[in-house]
Amino acid sequence: MTGFPGAREFPQGTRTAQDAAAAIGCAVGQIVKSLVFVRDGRPVLVLCSGANQVDEAALGLSKADAALVRETTGFAIGGVPPYGHPAPLETLVDEDLLAYDEVWAAAGTPRSVFPLAPAELVERSGGTVVAVSPGR
Ligand code: 5CA
Numbered sequence: 001m002t003g004f005p006g007a008r009e010f011p012q013g014t015r016t017a018q019d020a021a022a023a024i025g026c027a028v029g030q031i032v033k034s035l036v037f038v039r040d041g042r043p044v045l046v047l048c049s050g051a052n053q054v055d056e057a058a059l060g061l062s063k064a065d066a067a068l069v070r071e072t073t074g075f076a077i078g079g080v081p082p083y084g085h086p087a088p089l090e091t092l093v094d095e096d097l098l099a100y101d102e103v104w105a106a107a108g109t110p111r112s113v114f115p116l117a118p119a120e121l122v123e124r125s126g127g128t129v130v131a132v133s134p135g136r
Contacts, residue, residue: 003084004114007107015078015110017050024104024113027051031113032097032105032121034080036069037061043072045089047082047105047125048132049096055133059092078110083125091127098122098129 014020017031024031031050036043039061046054046061056062069077073085082105083091097103098118105121107114122129 004081004105004107004112006116007112007114009112011111013111014106014113020104020106020113021050026102026104027100029096030100030103032082032103034073034082034106036064036072036080038064038068043068043089045073045082045085045091045125045127046094046132047091047097047121047127048094049103052094052096052132055136058134059130059132075106075108076110079106079108079112081106081108082121084108088126091125092130092132093118093122093125093127094132095129096132 010023014023020031021028029049029051033048035046073080102115104113104115
């Protein structure tokens with residue numbers, strides 16, 4: 001948990017979006033899930049609201065396994081931050097996150113999260129804003 005301003009540590013754990021929302025006392029939709037998928041053999045990071053599910057078929061994505069998550073982001077599942085990875089990574093940002101003033105993302109561990117404005121999330125991740133469940 002380094003380099004993420006405002007990061008907070010929760011001993012009870014923030015491994016899942018539900019855990020994080022309960023610890024912080026915010027809506028589950030305000031939690032940023034940093035999920036790694038594969039498309040055309042390349043990793044794609046989806047920054048998804050904790051309230052949503054990525055429609056893998058609609059976006060042409062398949063789930064990465066734990067080893068690829070680690071290799072791609074440098075972090076283990078449960079603590080993957082939305083940016084600050086070893087190499088640039090194609091990134092999609094769930095449009096529903098933009099409805100909030102503040103969202104919270106993992107700060108590199110399963111017990112730490114940090115707050116930021118959604119516009120900052122888009123800017124720092126270099127992500128493209130999309131509907132993660134188009135047609136729903
Ligand atoms: N710290 C929390 C909130 S910021 C967090 O990291 N949530 S998360 O959603 O970004 O990370 C957990 C996600 O990792 C799960 O939703 C699931 O999609 C994925 N995951 C969990 N176990 C595995 C696994 N064995 N292989 C691949 N992905 C997994």
